[in-house]
Amino acid sequence: MTGAIKQIWRESLRSGWQAVRTNWPPLLALQGVMLAVLLAYFHLDASRPIFETIMGWKEKGGLFFTMAALALAGGPVSEFFKVAAQNSGRWQKDNTENALFFLCLFGFMGLPMEVFYALQSHWFGTGGDLRTVTSKVLVDQFFYTTLVANPFCCFWTSWRLNGHCFATTTKEFVHFPSFYARRVAPVLASNWFFWFPATFMIYSLPTMLQIPMGIFASALWAILLASIAASTQPTPATTQPQTP
Numbered sequence: 730m731t732g733a734i735k736q737i738w739r740e741s742l743r744s745g746w747q748a749v750r751t752n753w754p755p756l757l758a759l760q761g762v763m764l765a766v767l768l769a770y771f772h773l774d775a776s777r778p779i780f781e782t783i784m785g786w787k788e789k790g791g792l793f794f795t796m797a798a799l800a801l802a803g804g805p806v807s808e809f810f811k812v813a814a815q816n817s818g819r820w821q822k823d824n825t826e827n828a829l830f831f832l833c834l835f836g837f838m839g840l841p842m843e844v845f846y847a848l849q850s851h852w853f854g855t856g857g858d859l860r861t862v863t864s865k866v867l868v869d870q871f872f873y874t875t876l877v878a879n880p881f882c883c884f885w886t887s888w889r890l891n892g893h894c895f896a897t898t899t900k901e902f903v904h905f906p907s908f909y910a911r912r913v914a915p916v917l918a919s920n921w922f923f924w925f926p927a928t929f930m931i932y933s934l935p936t937m938l939q940i941p942m943g944i945f946a947s948a949l950w951a952i953l954l955a956s957i958a959a960s961t962q963p964t965p966a967t968t969q970p971q972t973p
Contacts, residue, residue: 756919756922756923759923759949759950760923760926760927762949763926763927763930763942763945763946763949764930766930766942766945767930767933767934767942770934770938780938783938783941784935784937784938784941786941787937787938787940787941788937791843792839792840792843794940795839795840795842795843795940795944796836796837796839796840796843797836797839798839798941798944799835799836799838799839799842799944799947800832800833800835800836800839801832802835802944802945802947802948802951803831803832803834803835803836803838803947803951804828804829804830804831804832804833804834804835804836805828805832806948806951807828807831807948807951808824808827808828808831810951811824811827812824830889834882834885834886835947838878838881838882841873841877841878841881842940842943843940845869845873845877846936846939846940846943849865849868849869849932850936852864852868853865853868855935855936857932857933857934857935861932862929862932862933863929865928865932866925866928866929866932869928869932870921870924870925870928874920874924875917879913879916879917879920880908880909880913883908883912883913883916884898884902884912887901887902887908887912923950924946924950927946928943930942931943931946
């Protein structure tokens with residue numbers, strides 16, 4: 730690793746950690762919302778019909794449900810809250826472009842998400858014991874998120890920032906250590922702070938509820954990013970998306 734890349738890594742990780750230090754109260758608040766949903770499933774009998782309905786949608790919808798729900802959470806829902814937080818409710822042309830871009834990006838990410846969750850069940854089983862859940866969380870956060878989901882999303886957001894120029898974006902991407910340090914590393918600290926606890930809660934649920942809970946977490950994460958962007962100068966750590 731060259732000295733220049735090391736410096737980029739230090740600056741990127743510092744940016745990500747600063748985002749965590751600045752925004753930890755809303756991060757914890759959203760994790761509290763997820764914890765409330767988890768506790769409702771296990772301890773509130775009145776909530777069971779709701780969860781059974783959601784599991785029915787997932788079972789019948791399969792991949793289509795995953796792609797459609799994730800597309801809506803990452804696209805229009807995210808942009809709606811961004812408009813509410815930043816533009817006083819005024820929807821503009823840029824908001825339509827943002828919503829459509831992330832609708833397509835997150836919709837496509839529903840495919841590897843569906844495959845990855847199925848592989849996790851195949852590798853580690855469907856139990857909710859501590860060993861199984863911990864194994865899934867570690868593979869999720871250190872393999873899927875770190876090496877697949879975040880680099881993929883950062884590539885396409887970089888492509889958009891580069892004026893939809895594949896040549897420029899590919900030139901950046903082929904120098905992967907530099908691309909990762911500059912584009913992906915700032916995202917990791919804030920993502921891990923939210924998603925490590927979130928994935929523990931997700932994988933504690935039955936298989937048919939894991940993807941819906943992951944999509945719910947993505948929607949909460951999008952709302953948080955919109956709120957952060959409205960109150961701070963945008964940085965890579967607060968503008969790049971994450972998929973569960």
